[in-house]
Amino acid sequence: MTQFDRNGSCCCCSTAVEPNRRGFTGSLIAWLLGVVALIPGIGSGLAAMLSPLASKSRGGLRVRLTSLDNLPADGTPRKFPVVAEKINAWTTSREPVGAVYLRKTGDHQVEALHVVCPHAGCSVEYKPAEGGRKAQFFCPCHLANFSLSGKRLDAVSPSPRDMDSLEVEIAENGDVWVVFQNFQLGIASKTPMA
Template sequence: MTPPEQPKSSDGRRGFIVKTIALICGGFSLLIPAAIGVVAFLNPLRQKSTGGDFIKLASLEVLPEDGTPRKFPVVADRTDAWNRFPDEPIGAVFLRRTAENKVEALQVVCPHAGCSVVYEASAGEKTGKFFCPCHAASFGLGGERLDKTSPSPRDMDSLDVEVRNNTEVWVKFQNFQSGAAKKIVQT
């Protein structure tokens, strides 16, 4: 009977090298996504400021009964991976009473390219309007575009409002993508 053939030493070495390379490649394929996840978690620049929560902005009695809008800064806590920054300005909102004695809230950020809209009181007209000084978009008191050729692709962005305890005006503050025809919440 002939004894089984012994593997040659060069075959054994080749097999060892192939296994080692496979192990290293496998390890890297697991390590790279894990490393990306850790970096994304720890990078404070990737953390978003506070938004999307109801924030108490004003008392009902400070809103003019004639429907004139007033601008209110939005202040909230902001956190990143390492720190908490209490009471930071994160935006602003126009509030106004409607004819039905409800409260409407509009983002001050222009939907066209993100400039701040201002309120212009009436100049000989019955009511004032909102105006964006960057590219001259005009909006009515409800935030609707006043010009068919408006540079803004949509009306001003309305925000959800709740009047609590009959006196406190709470607004769900959100930012939206500029330049889009639809309201798209920034996350």
């Protein structure tokens, strides 16, 4: 079970929700949801609208996944779970909503790729270099291969598009933030889930 320290960071991977989603805002939203939940027909709708999980469909969920120091300098990718805060009428809980590969591509540069294969939604795996073959990503379901930057490597790939990249922000203190969102499967264009 994932545990969090006093700062709201995951003990094993430093995953945390955006600070402004905690504290005062979280309490205010929880209070508001508690009040409106008492109004028949309105409570559940507003709860869904204000929930951070629901906000994924409107531009993604901004989360801190780690710091630059935790990423290998040689560009080897590391996988990080994404944990979101879910607010019900009276309680707040944290739930895993996905995972992301992060890879350092420069002193102050990081690439982020969604772990879900764009073909049919399996989890893409990292395959280290072996016997002259470069390190790459690999989807075990229908054998799609991707480069470390997420490009399709097969002449005819089962995947209709490259792996889905995610927006990365690096804070002055070296924290790595990602805007996490899911995309539609099985189509050539990278289209956010509605």
